[in-house]
Amino acid sequence: MVNQQLFTLFSRYSQKRLAPASTTKIFLLHALLAHQVDLETVLKVEESDQSLGSGNNLKVGQHYLIRDLIINLMTASSNTAAKVLARHLKDILGQNYVDYINQYNVTLGLKNTHFVNEHGLAHRQQYASLEDFSILLDSKIQDQKFLNMMNTLSYDFESLEGDKVSIQNTYSDLSVKECIGVKTGTLVPGVFNIVVFFEIKGVKGYIIDFYNENKEDRNQDVKNLLEILKKYHEDLV
Numbered sequence: 618m619v620n621q622q623l624f625t626l627f628s629r630y631s632q633k634r635l636a637p638a639s640t641t642k643i644f645l646l647h648a649l650l651a652h653q654v655d656l657e658t659v660l661k662v663e664e665s666d667q668s669l670g671s672g673n674n675l676k677v678g679q680h681y682l683i684r685d686l687i688i689n690l691m692t693a694s695s696n697t698a699a700k701v702l703a704r705h706l707k708d709i710l711g712q713n714y715v716d717y718i719n720q721y722n723v724t725l726g727l728k729n730t731h732f733v734n735e736h737g738l739a740h741r742q743q744y745a746s747l748e749d750f751s752i753l754l755d756s757k758i759q760d761q762k763f764l765n766m767m768n769t770l771s772y773d774f775e776s777l778e779g780d781k782v783s784i785q786n787t788y789s790d791l792s793v794k795e796c797i798g799v800k801t802g803t804l805v806p807g808v809f810n811i812v813v814f815f816e817i818k819g820v821k822g823y824i825i826d827f828y829n830e831n832k833e834d835r836n837q838d839v840k841n842l843l844e845i846l847k848k849y850h851e852d853l854v
Contacts, residue, residue: 633747636804719770
């Protein structure tokens with residue numbers, strides 16, 4: 618975004634259907650904030666909320682603030698937090714979250730996106746395109762509340778019962794000053810995705826980088842792209 622105008626500097630394979638992995642959780646964050654959930658509401662973790670994969674750091678029967686669950690969702694990519702929060706949204710929406718978000722995405726014009734679950738674990742019928750992702754992300758470049766939920770390097774919280782949880786961001790280079798929000802998505806062996814919001818001397822934008830072969834390549838891609846963007850900004854001004 619330059620002078621309040623959106624444009625794409627570079628894209629490739631933008632309409633190809635890809636496995637979004639845990640970047641799917643960006644849509645859950647959007648739905649939670651769009652429906653103005655009370656961040657101080659307390660939710661209980663049920664047995665059915667336990668999920669394989671990332672972020673198995675919440676205990677069944679414990680009660681946690683929605684604020685902490687969201688930060689856990691976006692920072693440690695907690696699949697359990699995703700299920701708890703999606704269940705809460707069902708009470709608000711009066712329908713299953715996945716059904717809601719698929720219907721909502723159609724209204725946005727997302728033609729190559731379909732979700733089967735809220736956390737991003739692999740499923741043959743779960744896919745998204747980079748072009749579709751960009752439709753949602755375009756509206757988030759200036760959304761500070763949204764970005765704040767994606768910009769935590771480490772975080773400590775506890776349940777009402779005193780269960781302590783300490784988390785680190787799944788993207789270890791979040792401390793790079795240009796990064797103002799990030800969400801990773803991983804499906805071993807070969808899906809290492811990332812969405813990074815950046816700000817370079819007042820110019821805001823985002824990088825969507827899918828299907829790296831490992832975490833190191835993914836992180837190096839972001840570093841390289843930020844260097845290119847900084848050079849582009851210098852040439853621009």
